[in-house]
Amino acid sequence: MPNDRAKLFLVSRPDPQLQRLNEKISKLAALKPADDAFSAFALAAHLAELAIEAAMELGQMPGLDTRALQPTIKFWTSVRDQSSAAALACVGANHTLAGALVAFRLLRNIGGEETDNHAK
Numbered sequence: 879m880p881n882d883r884a885k886l887f888l889v890s891r892p893d894p895q896l897q898r899l900n901e902k903i904s905k906l907a908a909l910k911p912a913d914d915a916f917s918a919f920a921l922a923a924h925l926a927e928l929a930i931e932a933a934m935e936l937g938q939m940p941g942l943d944t945r946a947l948q949p950t951i952k953f954w955t956s957v958r959d960q961s962s963a964a965a966l967a968c969v970g971a972n973h974t975l976a977g978a979l980v981a982f983r984l985l986r987n988i989g990g991e992e993t994d995n996h997a998k
Contacts, residue, residue: 899978903985904970912968912985919965926958 906912933951937944968985972978 893975896972896975896978899975899982900970900972902970903968903972903978903982906982906985906989907969909989912988915985915988916965916968919961919968923958923961923965926954926961929954930958 907916930951933947933954936942937947966972967977967981970978970981972981
């Protein structure tokens with residue numbers, strides 16, 4: 879006998895605090911010097927991708943043991959992934975409140991807001 883009952887599944891609701899914080903981050907990221915953080919992380923991700931491509935091309939050379947390049951490829955893949963995640967965090971694409979708070983404080987520190995407020 880087939881089970882016609884609707885299956886329950888959890889759907890996460892967007893966290894209003896996270897949404898507001900991501901909005902604040904995206905506003906900060908549009909201003910100098912905080913927009914430089916996104917640019918720096920995005921550039922690091924791009925350069926890491928180029929390093930991965932170069933290592934892959936080297937691996938195609940005759941007589942080269944490709945296993946020797948695996949640590950290099952693994953390193954640059956990690957750099958690329960982490961830099962990409964940081965770039966996205968800096969423009970307000972955070973999935974957790976903790977990550978959003980870190981990005982928000984980073985951008986405020988870059989802009990000098992955090993240190994200026996503590997000095998008063």
